[in-house]
Amino acid sequence: MKNFLYRMDLKGSPYLYIAPFFLVFAAFGLFPLVYTGWVSLHDWELISDDHTWVGFANYTKLFGDTYFWNALWNTLSIWVMSTIPQLLMALVLAHVLNQRLRAPTFWRMTALLPNITSVAAVALIFAQIFGRDYGLVNYLLGVFGLGHIDWQSGTASSQIAISAMIIWRWTGNNALIYLAAMQAVPRDLYAAASLDGASSFQQLTKITIPAIRPTILFTVIISTIGGMQVLAEPLLFGGASPTGGSDRQFQTLSLYLYEVGFSRFDFGYASTAAWAMFGIIVIAALINYLITSRLRRS
Amino acid sequence: MRLINDGGIRRRRIVAVAGSLLAATLVMTTAACGSDSDTASNEKVKLTVATFGEFGYKALYTEYMAAHPNIEIVERITKTEDHQKNLAAHLATNSGAADIEAIEEGWVGQFTSQPGKFYDWMEYGGAELKSAWPAWKWQQASSPDGKVIGLGTDVGGMAMCYRKDLFAKAGLPTDRAEVSKLWPTWDEFIATGVKFEAAKPGAKFMDGPAVMYRSILGQQPVGIYDGDKVVVDSAPGVKTAWDLTIKAMNAGLSAKIAAWTPDWNTGMAKGTFATLACPSWMMAYIQTQAKDTAGKWDIADVPGGGGNWGGSFLTLPKQGKHVKEASELAKWLVAPEQQAKVFRAVGNFPSTVSLYEDSVIKDFKNPFFSDAPVGAIFSKSVKTMVPQYMGPKSGDVNTAVINGLTRVEQGKQTPDEAWTQVLKDVKALL
Amino acid sequence: MYLCLIALAFFSGFPLYWSLVVASHDNSVLGQTPPPFGLGSNFFINIGRAFDTVPFAKALLNSFIVSTSITVSVVLFSTLAGFAFAKLKFRGRNALLLMIVATMMVPTQLGIIPLYMLMAKTAMIGTLYAVIVPSMVSAFGVFFMAQFLQEAVPNELLEAARADGCNTIRMFWHVVLPAARPAAAVLGMLTFMTAWNDFFWPLVVLTPEEPTVQVALSTLASGYVQDFSLSLTGTIIATVPLLVLFGLLGKHIIGGIMQGAVKG
Numbered sequence: 001m002k003n004f005l006y007r008m009d010l011k012g013s014p015y016l017y018i019a020p021f022f023l024v025f026a027a028f029g030l031f032p033l034v035y036t037g038w039v040s041l042h043d044w045e046l047i048s049d050d051h052t053w054v055g056f057a058n059y060t061k062l063f064g065d066t067y068f069w070n071a072l073w074n075t076l077s078i079w080v081m082s083t084i085p086q087l088l089m090a091l092v093l094a095h096v097l098n099q100r101l102r103a104p105t106f107w108r109m110t111a112l113l114p115n116i117t118s119v120a121a122v123a124l125i126f127a128q129i130f131g132r133d134y135g136l137v138n139y140l141l142g143v144f145g146l147g148h149i150d151w152q153s154g155t156a157s158s159q160i161a162i163s164a165m166i167i168w169r170w171t172g173n174n175a176l177i178y179l180a181a182m183q184a185v186p187r188d189l190y191a192a193a194s195l196d197g198a199s200s201f202q203q204l205t206k207i208t209i210p211a212i213r214p215t216i217l218f219t220v221i222i223s224t225i226g227g228m229q230v231l232a233e234p235l236l237f238g239g240a241s242p243t244g245g246s247d248r249q250f251q252t253l254s255l256y257l258y259e260v261g262f263s264r265f266d267f268g269y270a271s272t273a274a275w276a277m278f279g280i281i282v283i284a285a286l287i288n289y290l291i292t293s294r295l296r297r298s
Numbered sequence: 299m300r301l302i303n304d305g306g307i308r309r310r311r312i313v314a315v316a317g318s319l320l321a322a323t324l325v326m327t328t329a330a331c332g333s334d335s336d337t338a339s340n341e342k343v344k345l346t347v348a349t350f351g352e353f354g355y356k357a358l359y360t361e362y363m364a365a366h367p368n369i370e371i372v373e374r375i376t377k378t379e380d381h382q383k384n385l386a387a388h389l390a391t392n393s394g395a396a397d398i399e400a401i402e403e404g405w406v407g408q409f410t411s412q413p414g415k416f417y418d419w420m421e422y423g424g425a426e427l428k429s430a431w432p433a434w435k436w437q438q439a440s441s442p443d444g445k446v447i448g449l450g451t452d453v454g455g456m457a458m459c460y461r462k463d464l465f466a467k468a469g470l471p472t473d474r475a476e477v478s479k480l481w482p483t484w485d486e487f488i489a490t491g492v493k494f495e496a497a498k499p500g501a502k503f504m505d506g507p508a509v510m511y512r513s514i515l516g517q518q519p520v521g522i523y524d525g526d527k528v529v530v531d532s533a534p535g536v537k538t539a540w541d542l543t544i545k546a547m548n549a550g551l552s553a554k555i556a557a558w559t560p561d562w563n564t565g566m567a568k569g570t571f572a573t574l575a576c577p578s579w580m581m582a583y584i585q586t587q588a589k590d591t592a593g594k595w596d597i598a599d600v601p602g603g604g605g606n607w608g609g610s611f612l613t614l615p616k617q618g619k620h621v622k623e624a625s626e627l628a629k630w631l632v633a634p635e636q637q638a639k640v641f642r643a644v645g646n647f648p649s650t651v652s653l654y655e656d657s658v659i660k661d662f663k664n665p666f667f668s669d670a671p672v673g674a675i676f677s678k679s680v681k682t683m684v685p686q687y688m689g690p691k692s693g694d695v696n697t698a699v700i701n702g703l704t705r706v707e708q709g710k711q712t713p714d715e716a717w718t719q720v721l722k723d724v725k726a727l728l
Numbered sequence: 729m730y731l732c733l734i735a736l737a738f739f740s741g742f743p744l745y746w747s748l749v750v751a752s753h754d755n756s757v758l759g760q761t762p763p764p765f766g767l768g769s770n771f772f773i774n775i776g777r778a779f780d781t782v783p784f785a786k787a788l789l790n791s792f793i794v795s796t797s798i799t800v801s802v803v804l805f806s807t808l809a810g811f812a813f814a815k816l817k818f819r820g821r822n823a824l825l826l827m828i829v830a831t832m833m834v835p836t837q838l839g840i841i842p843l844y845m846l847m848a849k850t851a852m853i854g855t856l857y858a859v860i861v862p863s864m865v866s867a868f869g870v871f872f873m874a875q876f877l878q879e880a881v882p883n884e885l886l887e888a889a890r891a892d893g894c895n896t897i898r899m900f901w902h903v904v905l906p907a908a909r910p911a912a913a914v915l916g917m918l919t920f921m922t923a924w925n926d927f928f929w930p931l932v933v934l935t936p937e938e939p940t941v942q943v944a945l946s947t948l949a950s951g952y953v954q955d956f957s958l959s960l961t962g963t964i965i966a967t968v969p970l971l972v973l974f975g976l977l978g979k980h981i982i983g984g985i986m987q988g989a990v991k992g
Contacts, residue, residue, distance in 0.1 A: 010896070013816070015812075017900075018812050020808070024864050029831050035845075107733055109975065112917070116921060116925075117963075120963060121743055121744070121746075121747045125746050125747075172740060176918075180910045180914040221871075228833070278833055285833060
């Protein structure tokens with residue numbers, strides 16, 4: 001009997017522990033997903049009551065939709081420009097915060113500040129910083145005689161500005177995630193390394209990074225997912241216009257979805273784009289996972 | 299419709315205040331007694347009114363509740379964009395909409411395309427009221443098959459704000475009557491701009507293409523829609539507005555600033571551009587963004603006569619349970635007396651024709667803009683505006699056209715290339 | 729190193745400070761170059777206006793209830809599930825974890841319409857439940873905890889506990905929970921912050937009669953001419969409680985991180 005209970009506990013209890021997640025998810029995550037899939041097979045005007053079944057016509061249309069591919073391409077390039085510096089900076093920042101400091105709480109709180117500040121305030125301020133005629137960045141460029149840049153109109157410049165906004169908002173967040181993982185690295189490893197004369201940077205690369213690999217993998221996947229869903233920054237940068245610039249030069253996938261769904265009220269086609277986006281993120285995350293786990297093995 | 303005078307309003311206010319005190323006592327007494335048979339015969343109806351921004355209705359609700367003790371009004375105010383999106387979600391799911399929902403002009407076409415989601419005002423006394431509004435305002439909230447979903451609350455009107463100091467520098471007249479005479483048409487407006495630039499006053503003549511394009515489009519007998527058909531490529535309306543705007547840009551008049559950006563705000567304060575086509579609400583915008591430029595601005599007629607930008611409607615979503623009470627309240631809120639009160643309190647320009655002859659509007663001057671008789675200027679533009687159908691895609695088509703103009707301005711495309719792409723974009727929208 | 733940190737503080741704090749500058753003047757500062765860097769005198773007037781316009785006290789209380797409920801629930805369920813994924817062997821473990829990661833990839837905005845229909849069916853619209861219930865679990869949290877616990881809880885410790893006759897729930901309580909504290913603290917903070925700042929969904933499902941702070945902010949940011957000093961005053965009113973809360977709890981949270989480190 002005791003043996004039976006023991007085996008039940010061992011084999012059965014894990015399901016009990018993960019059940020709450022799957023129960024809530026089934027109701028509030030899965031249902032919307034399936035429903036969206038159903039909608040994507042229809043000609044479905046958002047506020048109209050008649051919906052015509054069109055099969056996969058929306059998907060065929062999406063496949064030939066240059067604006068969709070443009071948005072995908074923009075999303076990828078903004079993702080690369082924002083994620084890599086963001087994670088590297090977060091790692092260094094976490095390493096610094098992990099040292100013995102005066103007033104550690106204060107500095108950690110400071111790292112969180114960008115994330116606490118409301119998106120609306122951030123957008124307003126960044127729009128001013130990257131203004132063409134009176135923006136702070138162009139003012140500084142002017143001081144050094146480097147001319148000025150019309151940040152919004154160029155493809156690269158607008159995407160750089162948006163990436164800067166994303167980096168600014170999320171670096172501290174990732175740094176705290178790294179910091180939590182670093183705290184679990186046994187201190188005596190560092191003490192031993194110090195005795196061997198390892199520099200702070202060597203300690204970071206030789207001890208910390210190997211020790212917190214799962215967390216690094218975690219942040220890479222999370223920021224891939226987050227990067228695919230960037231919406232607020234390009235929307236607000238473009239002055240609330242959903243097209244992301246006159247030439248859609250900074251329209252991301254999410255923004256395109258938003259334009260189709262909530263500006264054109266074409267719920268069917270927006271759902272199609274959402275499902276396509278879902279598929280793309282899954283593929284991206286899988287590739288990501290394969291690469292990272294291969295790196296880990298080697 | 300009866301004209302009102304100031305005395306009437308003031309007297310009404312006193313009555314209203316007294317009334318609301320009385321109502322408050324009544325509420326307290328009822329609350330003390332609990333629910334008794336009295337209230338059952340005269341059951342309280344709770345009406346929700348969802349608006350956005352500043353409708354200036356708070357005092358009016360109190361007044362109405364005082365006069366109608368059986369009505370309780372709950373207000374919901376949300377940010378403009380959020381409000382329209384929420385309304386769409388509420389209509390799509392057939393739940394959650396308020397008894398009275400306001401809609402802004404920029405979105406009205408999307409909702410008139412689904413008139414079945416709203417009660418038709420023609421069945422709730424709309425026919426008798428129709429003449430109170432300018433024809434175009436009435437048209438905006440009508441579906442192509444003649445159903446009317448909204449009653450107008452306010453309008454924007456259109457005028458041309460200009461910087462007197464910059465005009466003087468360029469050797470142009472500064473008096474508003476003479477300035478108005480400079481540009482009866484948009485072609486003459488552009489010609490004036492060329493003269494302005496030739497004098498090299500250190501500023502551009504206009505801000506950017508968006509406002510000019512919209513103003514001209516509003517003056518065309520047929521705009522984006524002809525009935526329920528999009529006619530961007532077949533009717534001359536949109537192309538006329540496009541060509542004139544391109545002409546102004548080619549003449550080097552534009553400061554190339556996109557509206558609503560920080561550069562635009564700063565440009566107003568710094569005098570980067572000398573003219574800005576401005577609806578009535580833009581006055582408040584300029585006043586708050588460029589506080590220090592008081593007295594440097596003045597207001598003349600808009601080229602081409604009439605024009606409008608902005609304004610809202612009150613609708614009754616079909617989900618509402620108390621349509622009779624809600625329609626009474628909405629009709630009362632848009633009646634001339636109340637529109638005049640709102641105008642005084644928060645400055646929303648009335649949409650009722652009869653008020654334009656009233657001293658409330660006729661004698662209204664704005665000291666910030668050199669005491670320009672703005673009431674008269676805006677009412678003239680509203681009265682001469684032509685009716686146009688607004689369709690579900692009007693907003694998106696305008697975005698596509700303005701994006702095209704911006705591409706030309708940013709040197710990314712020639713006008714012809716941009717127009718070809720606009721037509722392609724518009725086709726993809728349908 | 730401190731130079732680096734001061735630069736960090738400057739970059740991180742600047743927009744918040746700038747909000748305060750605008751909030752303490754009026755709209756016209758946005759059009760000035762160079763903009764003023766000192767504080768104006770309008771701040772308390774603007775605060776008064778903000779409190780007059782929307783029921784901020786109620787909104788703050790509502791936000792507090794919502795964020796606390798979500799945080800407690802997310803941290804608890806995430807640690808539990810994270811433990812199961814990281815340290816227990818069961819059939820379908822990898823597939824289920826992958827599924828959880830996949831759920832994060834669902835674009836959220838489109839879920840709004842079906843989710844709203846669901847809320848209408850269960851009569852939760854307009855109540856705080858409509859905001860709390862769908863957020864009670866988080867795929868991010870589960871994944872985060874699973875990744876963290878892999879390294880933070882040594883297998884030997886669990887084997888020892890099992891040899892002592894501990895069942896899994898006691899192992900969770902006595903071994904895993906203490907080790908999970910640093911990650912739980914961070915997860916809690918991030919969850920609280922996200923819940924506090926979330927506006928997309930609350931705006932659709934709540935009414936201004938029963939608002940959270942973000943809904944109240946939407947009411948403040950109004951109309952044809954947005955009053956930026958008023959809305960930025962609102963964002964400061966919405967942000968300061970977070971700062972105060974984290975400031976007060978910060979020591980305990982950081983303390984938790986240290987303690988966890990010592991035990992781990």
